[in-house]
Amino acid sequence: MVAPGILLVDKPDGLTSHDVVARVRRAFGTRKVGHAGTLDPMATGLLVIGIEGATRLLTYVVGADKTYLATIRLGQSTDTDDAEGEITASADAAAVQAVTTQQIASGIETLSGEISQVPSAVSAIKVDGRRAYDRVRAGEQVELKARAVTVSRFEVLAERRDEGFVDLDVVVDCSSGTYIRALARDLGSLLGIGGHLTALRRTRIGPFPVEGAATVDELADATTVTPAVAAAQIMQPLVVSADHARDLRHGKRLAGAASQLDGAHAAAIDPDGELVGIVEKRGRDLKSAMNMPENGQ
Incomplete structure (x- = not known):
């Protein structure tokens, strides 16, 4: 097993x-x-x-929330907003070199904090039951709705300039649902020279x-x-007695126990160190939001 x-x-x-x-x-x-x-x-x-x-x-x-390391190329746009797509526009080399480090910083500031972001059309978001990228590959025009996301850190680690483009190595801390490709696209758009993502690495979830x-x-x-260990990293751990563990597994509430939770959920862990499940507040009580199968399966 x-x-x-x-x-x-x-x-x-x-x-x-x-x-x-x-x-x-x-x-x-x-x-x-x-x-x-x-x-x-x-x-x-x-x-x-x-x-x-x-x-x-x-x-x-x-x-x-998540952390990414990425490389953004300013001066070129692609049809996928990343290096896997076809180049759709290249800015004039003089226009690229005219963009200052301060202008880049201002653009990044605009794209930081709570922002409204339109995801890349080549994404896994479903449109009428089909993935957006499948519709794009089938030749359809796809326009996705803007969504609210939070970019809590958008910092340039290195800047490299060539004749026709500027490469930025960046680190981004962001909420779930944030598209780094869209940040690259939108930064290039703000600067008037286009942009796309050339490298992406997720370093934290x-x-x-x-x-x-x-x-x-x-x-x-x-x-x-x-x-149990994983759940205790994700949320508050809550050690429960064997009797309470049995009650939770049987769908019963823990009367008057809601005050033990600091947030919306907690990981209920029995005296043997096994994860009973995830509990949530229900009035003054606690009830199971998710129970782990007792045999682990």
Whole structure:
């Protein structure tokens, strides 16, 4: 029997997130595998993988904030807003070189904080039941609605200038649902010279860093984080008695226990260190929002 757990994987360039899930399934000998947040094939970095019953925890990871390292090329636009697309426009070299470091900083400031962002048309967002990128590849015009996102950090680490473009190495801390490709596109648009993403690496999802994550070649020997340990990193841990653990597993509320929660949810952990499930407030009581299967499956 495969033990439930959370696995951190460092995805390489060229593989899809689905490719990584397929390799984890083979390595662990189970079909019950999922991930919290897709990475494009050109992107590298952290995938949070759930195995067996721990897939139920992924719901609480998907919405976590994230950190990315990226390279933005100013001076060229592409039809995918990244390097995998066709170049649709190239700015005049003199116009590119006329853009100052201060103007770049001002553009980045405009794209920081709480902003309204139109996702890239070549994205996994569904439009009338079909992925936007499938519609684009079929030759359809796709216009996605703007969404509110938060960019809490957008910092230039290095700036390199060539005759026809400016490359920026940046670090971005952002809310779930933020498209770094769209930041590259919009920065280039603000500066009047176009822009796209040439490299992307996700280094953090919520409390989980990419450091120490397994590579795809290490999956056979990779170790997982237990559901209890993982859940306690995502949210407040709440140790419950054996009786209360049994009540929660049977769908009963814990009367008058809501005051024990600091936030909206907590990870209920029994005296043996096993994750009972995720609890939430319901008036003055606590009730289960998600129960872990008792056999781990």
